[in-house]
Amino acid sequence: MKKPIFFTILATFVAGIFAISQNTVYADETPVVTLGSSLTESQKSGTLKTLTAPLNGANYQTITVTGSDLVKYLNPSGDNFTTNSGVWSSAMIQKTSAGSGINVKILDYDGKNNITTITANQYKNAALTAGISDANIYVTSAIPIDGSGALAGVYAAFAKNGDALNQKQVNAAQDEMNTLSGITRENKSKDGYSDAQLNNAVAGAKSDMAKIGNNISDSQIRDIVNNQIKINHLGNTINNNQKNQIVNILIEVRDSGALKNKNFKAQAAELSKQIEKNAQNIFNKFNTPENRNWFQQIWDSVVNFFSHLFGTVIISK
Known part of the structure; x- marks a missing residue:
């Protein structure tokens, strides 16, 4: 080749x-x-x-x-x-x-x-x-x-x-683009919303999903999405229908096999860093010790618990 x-x-x-x-x-x-x-x-x-x-x-x-x-x-x-x-x-x-x-x-x-x-x-x-x-x-x-x-x-x-x-990953990528584009279009004129916040939430969710692994459940994905929406201060703009759309595309990402990629977690984390760096005027308002970092530390503890739990189950087989 x-x-x-x-x-x-x-x-x-x-x-x-x-x-x-x-x-x-x-x-x-x-x-x-x-x-x-x-x-x-x-x-x-x-x-x-x-x-x-x-x-x-x-x-x-x-x-x-x-x-x-x-x-x-x-x-x-x-x-x-x-x-x-x-x-x-x-x-x-x-x-x-x-x-x-x-x-x-x-x-x-x-x-x-x-x-x-x-x-x-x-x-x-x-x-x-x-x-x-x-x-x-x-x-x-x-x-x-x-x-x-x-x-x-x-x-x-x-x-x-x-x-x-x-083809499953191809479909998931295309569906994701269509979904996120639609959500941004629907919220474009709303105060407190930006495409950077939405995509950072999705990138952060992917990183959290990868910590748990391909066995992550639908309910865990929903919890992760809810957390990322809070972290990125989208709770006042993202409605329940849009939240469900995000959950569904991330379930599709899981089902596509993307989480099995050994580089996925690191690339997702790096993507989140890049998004925040390129939109510092937005994220500097959120990333304070008493704001995002405190909440994220708690969530990381939860994610790590499930990650170790699933790891133990897999090893014991």
Whole structure:
């Protein structure tokens, strides 16, 4: 298996995400650019210029994403693409050192952010669910578009490389993006709400879930979600229906097998740190010794108890 082709996979996550080998993503150091098939020659040139600017002249590879890719990889999660569907959103992904986490930046195209729906933090959480780790992902589009189509390129790249994809994780990642985008849209104008808070709550929940392991129950997931909503001060904005949606997508994440990935817990914790760092104006209000830290310490004790409990049960078998 040629690693440069393997890394092609990653680049596509909006696109670019996830090389899966035993639920773990690996990639070559060669960056990969994914291009939507609907781009005109002029738009391709502009997209390449935008996405490769961070490379400072370094080599890269390209892969084209088509409507057929959307049908094959995204429709199983409930989308309704056709082979004639257009694809404009594109991405570049670059492997980074171990422990650096998943970094996503949406780049302006000709001075305008044309990714209209999905946020950088939503891409990060979806990448984590899909199985990617330690990569820089750059996303752009030549025209205003939601940005979801670019994800299909990653899956297409993996398939062309001969690697079996975990469709359950693909579905979970796509469902997660749709859910979080919808919740942010519904709460966009509310005081005390931000997309960063929501995605930090989800990343924190994933980290807590990973501490307990794949045997975590539905009720434990619900308790974790309730805790993360409190920690991120979303109790006055997230309604019960939205809370249930979050619980359901995290149950799907568990059922997809994502928690079996040995890197999942560390990547989730790193993602939470990144979200908080990039939105310090929001989280500095919360992260005080008498606020988040005190509550989190109590919750960590509860999570650790269950983690050790399940660990003991597993060992005794």
